[in-house]
Amino acid sequence: MIYIDYKDRRPIYEQIVERVQELIVKGVLEPDSQLPSVRNLAMELSINPNTIQRAYSELERLGFSYSVKGRGNFVLFSEELLEMKKNEILKKAEELGEAAKEIGISREIFTEHAKKAYEEE
Amino acid sequence: MIYIDYKDRRPIYEQIVERVQELIVKGVLEPDSQLPSVRNLAMELSINPNTIQRAYSELERLGFSYSVKGRGNFVLFSEELLEMKKNEILKKAEELGEAAKEIGISREIFTEHAKKAYEEE
Amino acid sequence: MIYIDYKDRRPIYEQIVERVQELIVKGVLEPDSQLPSVRNLAMELSINPNTIQRAYSELERLGFSYSVKGRGNFVLFSEELLEMKKNEILKKAEELGEAAKEIGISREIFTEHAKKAYEEE
Amino acid sequence: MIYIDYKDRRPIYEQIVERVQELIVKGVLEPDSQLPSVRNLAMELSINPNTIQRAYSELERLGFSYSVKGRGNFVLFSEELLEMKKNEILKKAEELGEAAKEIGISREIFTEHAKKAYEEE
């Protein structure tokens, strides 16, 4: 469920943070369920445990998980976080719309592409 | 017209590249018009001339400008480049739409925000 | 009366130690009264008995309890301990006052907040 | 100006974070002034550069500094941050006052100690 794209220019730990966030907000990872242990995930992805550690710390800082020494890392989800994530996306949509307008893309073309995902069955 | 945000995490040269591209595709900088000289811009922004040089090289590589030895750098604009930029934005719009759908944002809410820029007069 | 906060970053045994100390100095747990048995408390809090054991050992080491083999752990209270706890708090108050002064908080504002608990009825 | 206390149980990076915050809120380190470079400070304190790196990242995250690749880390201070720090201290003062009251320290004794720093000339 968690993977790394080495062609991606972003640091590995950041990719993991984003991926786990995704799994949480989509409900794939349920609240209070346990995340893979630092060492296991490191082995599975063949990367250094420190890198996973860093990703998990970041997730905890952002409010997506909490860690208990000697037990593991656990999913911590709240409606507020979901709301926050939604707002992030909507804000990006507005900015993108503005950029589209400024570069000369017609309203019709833009909304058509934006809605695409919703049209597919 | 060109500025640097030191709190932006992206490298300075990249910020400049993006900013100039923006000015070109929006038509603020006209084809064949001259870009600020490396030295002048460096002084104006109080940064190292090497950094400007790098940004200009990048712009040339991307096809947004050309340099004439001993004279300076000039805007090079083509329909293809504009088309490319437009497609970039439309692709982002599609991806954003998909993310919105997956996180549970309704089609109405999403398109409303996406269209926002077009509604304002 | 004893609870665990898993989001608290301190180890569980330390939380228990502190909590029991609090109950003792406040007089809720009376001298020579019996503490919950290791097994019972472990079950009640659904944690490992070893963790309770460690907390009780720590309390004994600090002079807040004594254990009788085959009978259990009992509250051991003395004036000196209370005095020690009081001095701890007063020392913290002095340090806090110094920090407040250095950061630029006025004497009035600081004492007003410090006295707050005493003003309420 | 920055030192480590190896007897302190807290991690080194955390001690550094706190120490630098202190220097900033007290005005010793001025806004936009440069912090010691990661490598220099590491050498000076004879610890690993990674540890300094982590402390600086934390400071940036907390809003006390910003880093510019290839240039260094710089102090970033705002009134809000100072206000936040003051409120932290006042909140601690209130909690301490409550604890003092509950353990049976008289109001007079407590305020006397709390005010101590302000009385000295």
Place this chain on the structure above:
DNA sequence: GTGGTCTAGACCACG
């Protein structure tokens, strides 16, 4: 020169 990321390997505290 600067910061940022990553690996490898160690040690500690906790349960």
Place this chain on the structure above:
DNA sequence: GTGGTCTAGACCACC
């Protein structure tokens, strides 16, 4: 077994 911290050393991008 778990997470947390630290060291040593490397490599990269940026200025």
